[in-house]
């Protein structure tokens with residue numbers, strides 16, 4: 001059985017007050033014990049979140065990381081630094097980074113390797129644009145993004161990777177993929193992974209992202225190949241994120 005994972009990607013949102021609010025709501029909550037719950041705030045809030053979440057099941061993630069450990073790279077943050085703040089997960093290849101900051105598949109691979117090197121679980125984000133979907137290229141795009149990374153990893157590294165399928169057209173648009181659309185792509189990713197190793201494919205955790213909210217989470221999470229969610233907008237509201245975590249249990 002794969003352990004469900006719900007991760008909240010705050011993107012460039014949130015505040016010190018929101019960190020405190022999450023610490024309070026998640027401290028006394030009756031949350032499912034069999035679900036991994038992760039908050040991914042902007043870097044400046046990581047240290048406050050580490051303290052505020054110490055009595056909660058919430059773990060921390062980073063939105064990106066530099067491939068190097070240190071050096072003359074103004075504005076960048078390394079995995080080694082993030083580890084000092086108990087950051088356990090790192091997003092790599094989010095579509096906003098691919099589109100707005102021109103990150104290539106190769107840079108995504110380098111960042112993912114940096115996360116693995118310091119013992120963080122990378123969450124590799126993949127997904128097609130609307131034009132790519134309409135042209136019938138969804139699986140080609142997604143498997144290119146997955147393959148560029150997975151095909152180059154050792155088996156032991158492959159087990160550490162979590163994959164988030166986030167159709168670009170569903171991100172922040174309120175337009176969620178139907179459970180069937182999401183399931184089709186997730187099944188395709190798992191089948192690709194099975195071409196390396198069938199038992200690893202069974203263990204691979206696949207998250208859906210793109211306008212997941214408290215109302216649609218249960219139906220998406222009920223799909224056989226969806227093991228969790230990568231939540232954007234709804235992860236900025238304590239009650240909504242709490243409800244999504246509940247529905248994963």
Ligand SMILES: O=C(CO)COP(=O)(O)O
Nearest residue numbers: 009171172210211232233
């Ligand atoms: O990009 C996302 C999470 O990484 C999804 O964002 P929304 O949930 O706001 O659509």
